[in-house]
Amino acid sequence: xxxxxxxxxxxxxxxxxxxxxxxxxxxxxxxxxxxxxxxxxxxxxxxxxxxxxxxxxxxxxxxxxxxxxxxxxxxxxxxxxxxxxxxxxxxxxxxxxxxxxxxxxxxxxxxxxxxxxxxxxxxxxxxxxxxxxxxxxxxxxxxxxxxxxxx
Numbered sequence: 001x002x003x004x005x006x007x008x009x010x011x012x013x014x015x016x017x018x019x020x021x022x023x024x025x026x027x028x029x030x031x032x033x034x035x036x037x038x039x040x041x042x043x044x045x046x047x048x049x050x051x052x053x054x055x056x057x058x059x060x061x062x063x064x065x066x067x068x069x070x071x072x073x074x075x076x077x078x079x080x081x082x083x084x085x086x087x088x089x090x091x092x093x094x095x096x097x098x099x100x101x102x103x104x105x106x107x108x109x110x111x112x113x114x115x116x117x118x119x120x121x122x123x124x125x126x127x128x129x130x131x132x133x134x135x136x137x138x139x140x141x142x143x144x145x146x147x148x149x150x151x
Contacts, residue, residue, distance in 0.1 A: 056149030
C-alpha cells in the first residue's frame with residue numbers, strides 16, 4: 001500500500017506556503033510506511049499523472065473555502081463543490097475542482113483526500129500567526145488522512 005502526499009505550488013511565500021510547511025514538518029516525523037511525499041510543483045496535472053500507481057492521494061494546501069482563516073476542512077473528490085453554497089474550493093486561488101475532476105475522469109485518480117486550509121493573508125513573506133498556531137492540527141489532519149487511506 002502506497003499513499004502519495006502532496007502540496008501544490010512553487011516558490012511560495014506567506015499563507016500560500018502552508019501546505020509545503022505542513023509536509024515539511026510531517027516528513028520530519030515517523031511517517032506511516034505507506035506514505036510517500038511527492039513534489040507538487042507545477043504543472044498540477046503532471047503531478048496528478050504521477051500518482052496513478054498509488055493506492056491513495058492526500059493533497060494538503062492553502063485554500064479558499066469560505067471559512068475563518070486557519071480553519072481546516074477535509075474533503076474527498078465527491079465533496080469538491082461545497083455543500084449548499086455552490087462555491088468551488090480553490091487551492092492557491094485557482095479553481096482546482098475542474099482539474100481534479102478532469103484528472104479523476106481521465107487519469108483514474110486513487111481515492112483522494114483534500115486537506116484544505118483557509119488562508120488568512122495570501123501575500124507576505126511569512127506564514128501568518130493564525131496558521132502557524134494551528135500547524136499541529138494540520139499535521140494531525142494529514143496523518144489521520146494517510147492512516148485512513150493506508151487501511
